[in-house]
Amino acid sequence: MSQSEIQWWKGAMIYQVYPRSFADSNGDGIGDLKGITNKLEYIASLGVDAIWISPFFKSPMKDFGYDIADYRDVDPLFGNMADFDELLEKAHALDLKIMIDQVLSHTSNEHDWFKESRNSRDNAKADWYVWADANEDGTPPNNWMSIFGGVAWQWEPRRQQYYLHNFLSSQPDLNFHNPDVQQAVLDNVEFWLKKGVDGLRLDAINFCFHDQQLRNNPAKPVDKRQGRGFSEDNPYAFQYHYYNNTQPENLEFLERLRAMMDKYPNTAALGEISSEDSLATMAEYTEDGRIHMGYSFELLTDDYSASYIRETVSRLEENVASGWPSWSVSNHDVKRVASRWGMGEANSEQCKMITALVASLKGSICFYQGEELGLPEADIAFEDLQDPYGITFWPTFKGRDGCRTPMPWKVNETNAGFSEAKPWLPVVDSHKPLSVDVQENDPNSVLMAFKNFMVWRKSHPSLIAGDIEFIKTEEPILMFKRSFEGETVICGFNLSEREVKVPALVAIQLLEHPLKAKASLNKNEITFPAYGVLYGK
Structure with a gap:
């Protein structure tokens, strides 16, 4: 390809x-x-x-x-x-x-679908949202919570039922079972x-x-x-x-x-x-x-x-x-x-x-x-x-x-x-x-x-569509290979603000890249400057 x-x-x-x-x-x-x-x-x-x-x-x-x-x-x-x-x-x-x-x-609770659904239990869109009866003591039907805090159920007096909202109470959930x-x-x-x-x-x-x-x-x-x-x-x-x-x-x-x-x-x-x-x-x-x-x-x-x-x-x-x-x-x-x-x-x-x-x-x-x-x-x-x-x-x-x-x-x-x-x-x-x-x-x-x-x-197809294989390294270095259609690019990153030296665990030839903080290779040792980046083949 x-x-x-x-x-x-x-x-x-x-x-x-x-x-x-x-x-x-x-x-x-x-x-x-x-x-x-x-x-x-x-x-x-x-x-x-x-x-x-x-x-x-x-x-x-x-x-x-x-x-x-x-x-x-x-x-x-x-x-x-x-x-x-x-x-x-x-x-x-x-x-x-x-x-x-x-x-x-x-x-939204201002959508026409919801305005119709909330009006009664027998209209054309009555089952378009998630409605449920209250428990005998008036509490919501279960313990589900809203991401934005509080219970995920809002009481609707027109229907005498609760509706579900996983987010804000103004965001009623649709009933996808319909x-x-x-x-x-x-x-x-x-x-x-x-x-x-x-x-x-x-x-x-x-x-x-x-x-x-x-x-x-x-x-x-x-x-x-x-x-x-x-x-x-x-x-x-x-x-x-x-x-x-x-x-x-x-x-x-x-x-x-x-x-x-x-x-x-x-x-x-x-x-x-x-x-x-x-x-x-x-x-x-x-x-x-x-x-x-x-x-x-x-x-x-x-x-x-x-x-x-x-x-x-x-x-x-x-x-x-x-x-x-x-x-x-x-x-x-x-x-x-x-x-x-x-x-x-x-x-x-x-x-x-x-x-x-x-x-x-x-x-x-x-x-x-x-x-x-x-x-x-x-x-x-x-x-x-x-x-x-x-x-x-x-x-x-x-x-x-x-x-x-x-x-x-x-x-x-x-x-x-x-x-x-x-x-x-x-x-x-x-x-x-x-x-x-x-x-x-x-x-x-x-x-x-x-x-x-x-x-x-964009000049390296392996970085776009290639497979990925990680190379075992210690903190704070992350390294992996990307491979596609015969091209392999080795990628390395120093996640810290200090210089780090690591052994070259695989044979590598450095690729020129546009970032200023470039890793260097000396014999079998790679030196990463602070937040340094390496690309090689």
Whole structure:
């Protein structure tokens, strides 16, 4: 197989755009679709293959677009359908694929489906959501908890029943056990495929089905109460979530979804998966005839060690058959990697190394906007918080606003060039010196290293589509091989801020690469500078 025959999504670099915070074209302080369109040349200059756009659909914005009221319309906050069509056309002209977020497991409580469903127990959509009677004492039907804190059931006086919400109470869960719901959801997805989108990012895709017996989730021991995106003080962490998500019926639905997508050649689905064993679920969901890629949370953790990365990727490789992984170290829901893995202090050389490391793993890679600038987590004052999750759990957990602040474009312009109006979240002072215009004029910047590395990566097919084999090393060194069609590239990374020397465990000839912190080879010893990178053959 030649490099040109590799499916576009295999090994793709996918750039995540969070529309509210990317670029504001109309001066209302909130990013929009035209803002994205205006910056498409910038995104193309990064050397990425595709753009994943977070939700821009009609919504009351209780969860900033992940609560959809109309799946087939653009929210006026972001523009209109003509703006999306223009974005899609221009992106394709720049050879960029467009992937859109699809939130299938739940809707907004302002969706017409829910407004009808909640009115009575005998209307046409009465069974379109997860409804259940109260216990005899009026309490909810079981012990399921919401990710955003508190019980996952909300009382509805019109029906004298509870409805399920795995997220906010304004995000009622659809009843996927109803075939009509499945078909309606698929019809909404197909609407966008017909418009020409190249792919889907499927939000919380393992949450579509629930246990019909409504069995209680078992308690989790105190020492196991850890999770990605929630802390041990969140009662959601008190349970094993065996029954409120990741049900076996979901596999058949994924097969229906894939069969529909196969009618639209060269499209791909990336499913967000967060379960009790996300790697096992990811392997299962990406088998032949299901979704193309699984979006893992496994590197969105605080664990920054060679052994953790090696063991995580290896375990997926052992379980996955025909499937294809996707890795990410930052997104709109977690603390930015520059702060998370930088132990609170962003380091430009570490950011460059992390980009190279993640982009060298087997899989497709999702980079979150601002990651190419090395942006640290923003410190947001309580009075400026917008995220209901952070407001609820303040001060022990500050929510997701710190990673959602606006992109800094021009250091000397109002709000760093994001908007002339007051932004929905503040542009923090620590981000301004990292603005795009500053970094584009600095050949040693994180941004320029990102661009140069992405160009270099495309010249090595094994880094795009190759198999992966880890080389045994001690902390803080991570090494592995990528092999494809007769080419093998050896990759090595120093995850620490100190120089490290290691024996050359395999025969190696160094490859020139664009990153400044280069490992050197002297006889049978490799010297890694701080955050040093090695490529060899």
